[in-house]
Amino acid sequence: MQTDDKLAYNSVAAWFEGNGILPEAVAAVKGLEENLRLQDKAAQGMKNLRHVHGALSGPVHKYGRIRVP
Numbered sequence: 001m002q003t004d005d006k007l008a009y010n011s012v013a014a015w016f017e018g019n020g021i022l023p024e025a026v027a028a029v030k031g032l033e034e035n036l037r038l039q040d041k042a043a044q045g046m047k048n049l050r051h052v053h054g055a056l057s058g059p060v061h062k063y064g065r066i067r068v069p
Contacts, residue, residue: 012026
């Protein structure tokens with residue numbers, strides 16, 4: 001399967017945050033809205049799990065996260 005369709009992160013992020021409308025590209029594909037919400041839920045769960053297990057959160061240096069000894 002090959003696709004040339006692209007989603008703009010800003011419009012999708014605004015939609016997720018309730019600050020924008022459902023992007024046309026999402027509405028045009030049956031099941032895509034549900035799939036994106038499922039992926040977001042999984043990503044948030046993994047982020048929380050990393051935090052629970054000691055992952056640091058904070059700014060990222062241009063060369064990657066700063067390691068604290």
